Amino acid sequence: MLKTVITLTLLAASSLAAPQRFGGGRSSSSDDKSASILVDEFVLNPEGTYVYKYETSNGISASQTGGENGLYANGYFSYLDPEGQRVELTYLADEYGFQPQGSHLPVEPPAPDHVIKTLEVIRAAAGPDSELDIPMLEATIARLKATQG
Numbered sequence: 070m071l072k073t074v075i076t077l078t079l080l081a082a083s084s085l086a087a088p089q090r091f092g093g094g095r096s097s098s099s100d101d102k103s104a105s106i107l108v109d110e111f112v113l114n115p116e117g118t119y120v121y122k123y124e125t126s127n128g129i130s131a132s133q134t135g136g137e138n139g140l141y142a143n144g145y146f147s148y149l150d151p152e153g154q155r156v157e158l159t160y161l162a163d164e165y166g167f168q169p170q171g172s173h174l175p176v177e178p179p180a181p182d183h184v185i186k187t188l189e190v191i192r193a194a195a196g197p198d199s200e201l202d203i204p205m206l207e208a209t210i211a212r213l214k215a216t217q218g
Contacts, residue, residue, distance in 0.1 A: 100127040128155070140164070165208060180213035188213070 104127040111121040118136035123129075133144030141163040150156050158171040188210050195201045 104129075165205060177216050179216045179218065182217075185210060185213050185217075 108124040122132040128149040131146035135142035
């Protein structure tokens, strides 16, 4: 009896641990396994700039340009989600961090007025010898103002 219970428990656990495939959309398993590379380009220039691009037959594509020995990058990638809808993301990565944009990403809520006013007071009070990164502070204020519409 105990052997039967253990066997059934192991059987149930292994079936639950197996990859699950739900209905609808494309079957990524077969498409991904048989995907071929349609475009594969890479250029590295002597001054440190580069460009790469690739596309596959199952709908994956990406492109990126960069420079200053990796200090910035600008690019995009896209793929088909399990429902067959194209997901696209563009991005800029620089001294201000990774800045992605895409319709599938959550949207920042409007910034409260008092937060923007506080940052403007800090910017106005910063003297010429301030250790604050004024361009970054101004970019943050502009981004927060843009959330207000």
